Amino acid sequence: MITRHPLREQVYQAILDSVHRGDLPPGTRVKDTTLATQLGVSRTPVREALLQLTREGVLQADMGRGFWVGRLDPAEMRETGAILRALEVLALEISPEFPGERLRGLGEIDRVLGQTRGDAERIVALEEEWHRTLLQDCPNSRLRDIISTLWQVPRRYMRAYLRDSGRLSLSTQHHSRIIEALRRQDRQTAASRLGQYWERGMEELGSWMQR
Amino acid sequence: MITRHPLREQVYQAILDSVHRGDLPPGTRVKDTTLATQLGVSRTPVREALLQLTREGVLQADMGRGFWVGRLDPAEMRETGAILRALEVLALEISPEFPGERLRGLGEIDRVLGQTRGDAERIVALEEEWHRTLLQDCPNSRLRDIISTLWQVPRRYMRAYLRDSGRLSLSTQHHSRIIEALRRQDRQTAASRLGQYWERGMEELGSWMQR
């Protein structure tokens, strides 16, 4: 069965990548005509993608005034972080037993994370990948969807934080503590440690943003 | 300051209302051209609204095959319910002290709910209104947004359940128990009772759907 994909999805991904790569820094105005010609498509799918990104909080929009890349705002970070914390904890709690393969995968990502230096975007991508792997077996697919979508927000803040502060990693030691609990199949402890991860991370980002 | 509103928003609301009123039962195909002529606008804002409703789970879509009202699916209900439970509990936990005015408002909605008979759509609307009022002061605006959006899903299931089973109310006694805790400014207990509300509600809807 061949599945066709609407243009708007590719466009969506392309714009998101641009934002994450930093080609479109926070505050930049995003004109649909420009993007349309750059990507070689018409304005229609571009606008559909822009509307979705706006809904997800990556972009902002004013009626008649178009779209721009959302500025970094401590409140947005805190609010989204609190939500993600609750949802990831829930997702982990209701996950089934962790197969050894999954634990190895998490360890591997963590290992690569420990070796990666200086590439903020890559570190953030690996961080997200680690979480995605952690929650991969969560039986609530809608929950997984919402979590993935919400992650678009912290990505932007983490990237800015890593670049600006020069920190190398966000939380390798938290990762290992969570993995340790999962090795014992103690999902409850793992979940509570995952909560602490977010708590700490939010504090760290929060104090940085008050520069 | 005058705020203008894009057509797509009005269209969005109009379609949502149709779905909630039951004019468009689950499974109905939704054609953008038809809606466009009915509403007296072009296809563009209609499609923008349809895309958003699809993201929110009210509609479904297949590439090249258009949109239709999502069919009722026990798994979707369970999954969304679990998420809403976690988020509403979180929202209540971080809410500030409840002013007397708010408590009176909750009691008033509850009173109207107790008197309303037979009008499934109105009962569901009041139920949602009760929850919205409960979480109105939650300082996390993004959380409030997500909760409102997610509520589109249970609305459809609750409506079908009330119509089909002939039950009159969903949870008046739960409401009072929550209000009781709030009167003592015991948000922690109130939040845990709110969790029980969702737990019970999901069980009730779940067993009904296995007819």
Add this chain to the structure above:
DNA sequence: ATATTGCATACTGTATACAGAATACTTCAC
């Protein structure tokens, strides 16, 4: 020089046009 008004341009939101795919229908064979 600076502020202000008018004008030109650019861009957004919406409408319409077009191409290709999916569905419905008709016709014909059996």
Add this chain to the structure above:
DNA sequence: GTGAAGTATTCTGTATACAGTATGCAATAT
């Protein structure tokens, strides 16, 4: 009558056109 094949029609996804508003620039006045 039932089923298949081919044709018509409908509808979707994308492109383009259009109208109105916002933005930037220039010319003029202060």
